[in-house]
Amino acid sequence: MATELKMPALSPTMEEGTLAKWLVKEGDDVKSGDILAEIETDKATMEFEAVDEGKIAKILVPEGTDGVKVGQPIALLAADGEQVSDAGSATPTADTPKPAMKEEPAIPAPESQQAEATPTPHVFETAARDLVADVAATHDEPEVPEGTPLVSSTVREALRDAMAEEMRKDERVFVMGEEVAEYQGAYKVTQGLLEEFGAKRVIDTPITEYGFAGIGSGAAMGGLRPIVEFMTFNFAMQAIDHIINSAAKTNYMSGGQMRCPIVFRGPNGAAARVAAQHSQNYGPWYASVPGLVVIAPYSAADAKGLLKAAIRSEDPVVFLENELLYGQHFDVPQMDDYVLPIGKARVVRPGKDVTIVSYSIGVGVALEAAQELMGQGINAEVIDLRTLRPLDKATVLESLKRTNRMVVVEEGWPTCSISSEIIAIAMTEGFDDLDAPVMRVTDADVPLPYAANLEKIALIKASEVVEAVKAVTYR
Amino acid sequence: MARTAKKAAAPAAQQEPQIERPPQPKRYEATKDELLQFYREMLLIRRFEERAGQLYGLGLIGGFCHLYIGQEAVGVGLQSAMTVGKDSVITGYRDHGHMLAYGIDPKVIMAELTGRAAGISKGKGGSMHMFSVEHGFYGGHGIVGAQVSLGTGLALKHQYSGDGGVCLTYFGDGASNQGQVYESFNMAKLWNLPVIYAIENNKYAMGTSVQRSHSEPLLYRRGESFRIPGIQVDGMDVLAVRGAAEVALEWTRGGKGPIILELMTYRYRGHSMSDPAKYRTREEVQDMREHRDPIAHAERDLAAMGVKEDELKAIDKEIKDIVVGAAKFAEDAPEPEASELTTDVLVESY
Numbered sequence: 001m002a003t004e005l006k007m008p009a010l011s012p013t014m015e016e017g018t019l020a021k022w023l024v025k026e027g028d029d030v031k032s033g034d035i036l037a038e039i040e041t042d043k044a045t046m047e048f049e050a051v052d053e054g055k056i057a058k059i060l061v062p063e064g065t066d067g068v069k070v071g072q073p074i075a076l077l078a079a080d081g082e083q084v085s086d087a088g089s090a091t092p093t094a095d096t097p098k099p100a101m102k103e104e105p106a107i108p109a110p111e112s113q114q115a116e117a118t119p120t121p122h123v124f125e126t127a128a129r130d131l132v133a134d135v136a137a138t139h140d141e142p143e144v145p146e147g148t149p150l151v152s153s154t155v156r157e158a159l160r161d162a163m164a165e166e167m168r169k170d171e172r173v174f175v176m177g178e179e180v181a182e183y184q185g186a187y188k189v190t191q192g193l194l195e196e197f198g199a200k201r202v203i204d205t206p207i208t209e210y211g212f213a214g215i216g217s218g219a220a221m222g223g224l225r226p227i228v229e230f231m232t233f234n235f236a237m238q239a240i241d242h243i244i245n246s247a248a249k250t251n252y253m254s255g256g257q258m259r260c261p262i263v264f265r266g267p268n269g270a271a272a273r274v275a276a277q278h279s280q281n282y283g284p285w286y287a288s289v290p291g292l293v294v295i296a297p298y299s300a301a302d303a304k305g306l307l308k309a310a311i312r313s314e315d316p317v318v319f320l321e322n323e324l325l326y327g328q329h330f331d332v333p334q335m336d337d338y339v340l341p342i343g344k345a346r347v348v349r350p351g352k353d354v355t356i357v358s359y360s361i362g363v364g365v366a367l368e369a370a371q372e373l374m375g376q377g378i379n380a381e382v383i384d385l386r387t388l389r390p391l392d393k394a395t396v397l398e399s400l401k402r403t404n405r406m407v408v409v410e411e412g413w414p415t416c417s418i419s420s421e422i423i424a425i426a427m428t429e430g431f432d433d434l435d436a437p438v439m440r441v442t443d444a445d446v447p448l449p450y451a452a453n454l455e456k457i458a459l460i461k462a463s464e465v466v467e468a469v470k471a472v473t474y475r
Numbered sequence: 476m477a478r479t480a481k482k483a484a485a486p487a488a489q490q491e492p493q494i495e496r497p498p499q500p501k502r503y504e505a506t507k508d509e510l511l512q513f514y515r516e517m518l519l520i521r522r523f524e525e526r527a528g529q530l531y532g533l534g535l536i537g538g539f540c541h542l543y544i545g546q547e548a549v550g551v552g553l554q555s556a557m558t559v560g561k562d563s564v565i566t567g568y569r570d571h572g573h574m575l576a577y578g579i580d581p582k583v584i585m586a587e588l589t590g591r592a593a594g595i596s597k598g599k600g601g602s603m604h605m606f607s608v609e610h611g612f613y614g615g616h617g618i619v620g621a622q623v624s625l626g627t628g629l630a631l632k633h634q635y636s637g638d639g640g641v642c643l644t645y646f647g648d649g650a651s652n653q654g655q656v657y658e659s660f661n662m663a664k665l666w667n668l669p670v671i672y673a674i675e676n677n678k679y680a681m682g683t684s685v686q687r688s689h690s691e692p693l694l695y696r697r698g699e700s701f702r703i704p705g706i707q708v709d710g711m712d713v714l715a716v717r718g719a720a721e722v723a724l725e726w727t728r729g730g731k732g733p734i735i736l737e738l739m740t741y742r743y744r745g746h747s748m749s750d751p752a753k754y755r756t757r758e759e760v761q762d763m764r765e766h767r768d769p770i771a772h773a774e775r776d777l778a779a780m781g782v783k784e785d786e787l788k789a790i791d792k793e794i795k796d797i798v799v800g801a802a803k804f805a806e807d808a809p810e811p812e813a814s815e816l817t818t819d820v821l822v823e824s825y
Binding site: 008009010032035045046047049121124125126163178179182183186204205206207208209210231234235236271272273274276277278313422439444445446447449450451452453454457458 | 525526528529531532533534535536537538539544587588590591592594596597598600601602603604611615616618619620649652653654657680681682688689701743748751752753754756757764810813815816817820
């Protein structure tokens with residue numbers, strides 16, 4: 001019985017890939033660990049290794065084939081001593097349809113050996129995919145002068161372009177962090193920068209967050225414009241002393257003599273099944289610190305326009321990106337110098353019945369909920385805060401004045417959060433406009449669990465936003 | 476014209492600090508049974524990790540998954556010398572191998588990787604966050620370098636309670652640049668804590684080679700300015716590793732304080748499952764696999780002791796069955812109950 005080798009899922013987000021190159025040919029003997037092929041995923045070129053011994057009986061997908069779906073058979077592997085010709089006629093047992101769930105006996109029948117030998121690869125379960133689906137299913141219009149041409153760009157490309165443009169313009173701007181140069185960025189955000197700007201301005205650091213956050217802050221105090229990339233903001237916990245005690249307080253403590261114009265940037269918030277130590281939203285942490293500017297964009301256009309503004313700012317900026325948004329496409333205005341104002345929220349979707357306030361990936365969830373609500377006769381306005389400090393209270397209160405109802409959506413913990421702050425603002429400055437208590441939809445108040453089902457319960461969902469909106473609109 | 480001042484007395488020649496040093500370790504002289512056991516454990520790690528890689532490709536494991544393939548001799552050589560119940564072990568996120576080498580059931584490790592209720596952390600921790608207090612295995616930590624300070628604290632516990640235990644603290648070449656490592660070194664020596672710092676130098680911190688990130692690439696020397704002696708060890712030879720473990724344990728149990736072992740090793744796979752590994756050549760990886768493989772090394776030693784191929788084949792079969800069983804268990808085990816979401820956040824109720 002030959003084994004089908006199937007297109008593997010080589011990254012958390014891979015659905016299909018290119019079979020770039022076969023490194024074995026039909027008739028070759030292979031053993032566990034041998035590299036069989038090079039496969040291009042959505043992120044990188046990966047090696048596909050054998051996990052069993054045998055002989056390559058037949059190559060089913062020739063090299064150079066694009067769009068090979070995860071799970072599609074790409075070759076047949078004959079077991080030791082088996083004739084290649086026999087293997088060629090292997091029947092793909094894994095494709096035998098399974099009985100529907102309800103017809104299955106209470107105690108599952110033992111699986112046959114063949115079925116176990118050829119399970120179908122698929123991308124692992126994660127609620128992160130639901131968040132991304134909400135983003136992909138909704139549309140976002142950037143604010144631009146009429147007639148400006150738009151180009152589709154991922155958030156990843158928009159961030160890279162923002163850095164490259166500012167680096168071309170200002171010699172003082174440089175990027176430092178782990179794997180930003182030769183590896184092209186752990187999440188490929190700095191792709192191509194080393195090639196264009198050289199090792200002096202695109203600096204690989206050792207794994208020493210506290211050290212390089214301090215070195216960056218010192219360089220900024222001395223007059224440079226560092227962009228410090230954290231592989232994720234979870235690792236910036238090692239460096240938080242410099243972000244808060246060194247960078248944020250310098251200007252004040254020196255009576256305005258000494259500045260620290262630095263950008264600390266990197267992915268923030270939950271990613272796909274990376275569990276408690278790699279899945280936190282630090283928005284509320286940094287937004288509580290006077291002396292910092294905190295930005296957390298949603299769309300690619302905002303990511304670009306606000307990162308450029310952050311790099312130009314005289315103040316220290318914490319720029320919170322989101323790994324799940326990096327690969328998402330948005331329209332970005334094609335302009336020589338697209339810079340957006342810091343501290344301004346944006347009405348992403350105008351509406352009249354309720355105001356949904358969010359930021360970062362929560363905006364996608366809010367937009368998805370707004371679409372569903374439209375079908376139920378509720379016209380929701382969605383506001384993207386974009387900057388968490390200083391917070392654009394005026395835009396939030398103005399919207400509340402019109403809708404009289406509000407829900408805050410936050411991919412993060414509820415306690416002492418941005419949603420806490422928005423609710424406090426509504427209470428103290430918008431009380432007379434409220435027709436219902438403000439509600440919030442946040443992640444569960446627990447460290448993010450690893451298990452797929454628990455992760456799903458813990459993260460925000462559009463359906464929860466719909467429920468909250470119905471509650472505040474008394475439907 | 477001013478006269479030339481009388482020549483000052485030459486400064487005393489700079490004294491190299493006199494650090495007491497352990498003897499150079501010898502390759503461990505294992506009995507046939509001992510070496511067979513090391514072989515079995517290394518093979519278990521190899522096959523377990525290959526299966527984990529496969530389950531990742533099948534979508535049964537999510538998030539990050541850092542495999543230990545290539546480094547088996549380090550975990551087995553060191554941990555075979557430790558005493559479960561007396562000593563403690565702590566490591567980073569590349570932790571599956573260290574757990575298997577400590578005799579922790581492969582089933583509950585694999586079930587944690589698949590995020591099931593039967594997993595060692597009830598499915599709530601995942602690949603990087605696994606613990607077994609019962610075994611004195613304190614994790615499984617996702618933040619680079621954090622375990623070094625934590626391990627030093629476990630050593631403080633051993634000293635404080637006088638339980639005779641030693642903490643084996645693993646970290647990688649990448650973590651060896653973190654500041655907290657040196658703060659911990661200072662206190663460990665200041666207080667002579669019983670801690671073995673095992674630096675697994677697999678040459679690459681994710682995609683950055685030691686040469687590109689370490690001003691002093693000889694990592695066993697990293698304790699010199701704290702008066703902590705260090706030894707470089709062939710981490711691809713389980714008996715060399717075990718020999719070094721003997722010396723390190725005698726040193727720490729003898730109250731002489733911390734010691735550093737730099738274990739020269741190599742990971743065959745990428746840093747994690749999503750690493751394209753373009754920072755090294757395929758030839759480099761193949762060369763290590765073909766000429767330095769720790770399991771093949773042990774096979775040669777066993778052959779020299781007269782162990783027949785049949786016997787090794789039987790072990791291979793036995794290990795394969797264990798791993799297939801673990802994978803099946805991990806696939807079939809149910810996910811945690813939804814109510815588990817909010818358990819274990821705090822110990823007490825308030």
